[in-house]
Amino acid sequence: MRTAPGGWSLRALAQEAHVLPKVARDAADEGVIDAHHIVESDIVLVRLYGALKRLVWPEERRPANKDQGLRVWESITIETARAALPDEVQPDTGLFVHQTGCELATGPGPYCSALFKLASEPFYYAPLGLWFTELPSRRLTNEVVGSAR
Structure with missing residues (x-):
């Protein structure tokens, strides 16, 4: 198993992201992450x-036995998430993914705007802020803050 200089292996990354190791390997193979220079925020990208x-x-045909690489909207979504991590991500930040891309939203106003825009089409909601707060370094910070109360 390949290990990054910082100590992260693809297997450890997959475990933290709650995905199968094959998903982390595929993410590295498709250029979503760099397997030789894994950073903690890659956990969120692999989970996404x-x-x-x-x-x-709906109405999309994707044979299960054929690898088709990243679709355009997947690339847009992953790059939007990458650009937002870690500076623009708050605990309530979410990513509304739709067939043509995504909407990054933090707070009630942007959430309502995204929901209004996507009201008539299917979408997937990814809780980036929640996933970011679950990173190992953030968990330690949250535990220290919680025990100080």
Whole structure:
């Protein structure tokens, strides 16, 4: 198993992202993450990648036995998430994924706007903020803050 200089292996990354090791390997093979330079925020990207690869929109035909690479909207969504991590992500940040891309939303106003825009089409909601707060370094920070109360 390949290990990054910081100590993250693809297997450990997959375990933290709650996906199968194959999903982390596929993410590395498709360029979503760099297997030789894994950083902690890659956990969120692999978790998102795993969710997106399972999505099939209504009327979309995707043979299960054929690898088709990243679809355009998957690439847009992953790059939007990558650009937002970690600076623009708050605990309530979410990503509304639809067939043509995604909407990044933090707070009630942007949430309502995204829901209004997507009211008549299917979408998937990815709780980026929640996933980010579940990162190992954030869990330690949250535990220290929680025990200080």
